[in-house]
Amino acid sequence: MVREEVQQLINSLIQIEHISTTLYLAMSAYLDRMNYIGMAKWLRLQSEEERTHMLTLIDYLAGKDGVVKWxxxxxxxxxxxxxLETFQKVLEHEEYVTNAYxxxxDYIKQVDPQxxxxxxxxxxxxIDEEAQSLTIVDRLKLAGDNSxxxxxxxxxxxxxxxGGTPVG
Incomplete structure (x- = not known):
């Protein structure tokens, strides 16, 4: 059985990944509506990747007889x-996720090495998530208003x- 504080920590990370998948899906729908089809596809795939992260954490917790709390x-x-504003929000969110992990x-290494x-x-x-987002933001800044x-x-x-992006 997983310790209660570890279970709470994993559940908080599941919540972050759940928010990430819905955020990127919403951004994808928005950019699709604006006819930025490629950006919309990139964000949809990012949403799917975040969902995979969420499922990995759920499986890990369940495999340790933990309780997933929604x-x-x-x-x-x-x-x-x-x-540009959309992908700046993506970068900010990825920085938030990095900080949460x-x-x-820092906490988990003291209580549960596994x-x-x-x-x-x-x-x-x-590391890759932030780098991809930063590259996209930088390129959009360079593009400015040039359609x-x-x-x-x-x-x-x-x-x-x-599993990746052709940016870079």
Whole structure:
């Protein structure tokens, strides 16, 4: 049986991943509505990736006879501004997620070395998540209001396949 404080910690991370998947899905729908089809696809795949993270944590907790506790997911916006503003929010959210995993790792390594391994895997992945988001933000800044440049970025992001992005 998993210790209560570890169970609470994993449940909080499940909640963060649940919020992440709904946030990115909402952003995807917004950009799709704005006809940025490639950016919408990139965010939809990101939503699926976050859902996979959530399921991994659920499976881990269930495999240790833990109890998954669900919390309400806040309603998501239907407007995220320009593509740059949208991806700045993505970057901010990824930084928030990284910080949550960093805090979880700092705590968990003291009380449950086995769980440290899974948290460390997520932390390692966050390096790539932040780097991808930052690259997209930087490219959107370079594009500014140039519609041709925005469409090229949109096209590039639309080439993403499950498990990664062609950015970089």
């Amino acid at each position: 919390s309400d997911v806040p309603a998501q916006s239907s407007n995220y501004g320009t593509p 960093r805090q979880a790792y 769980t440290t391994v899974i948290i460390q895997d997520f932390l390692r992945e966050q 041709s440049a925005l469409l090229l970025i949109d096209q590039e992001l639309g080439q993403r396949q499950n």
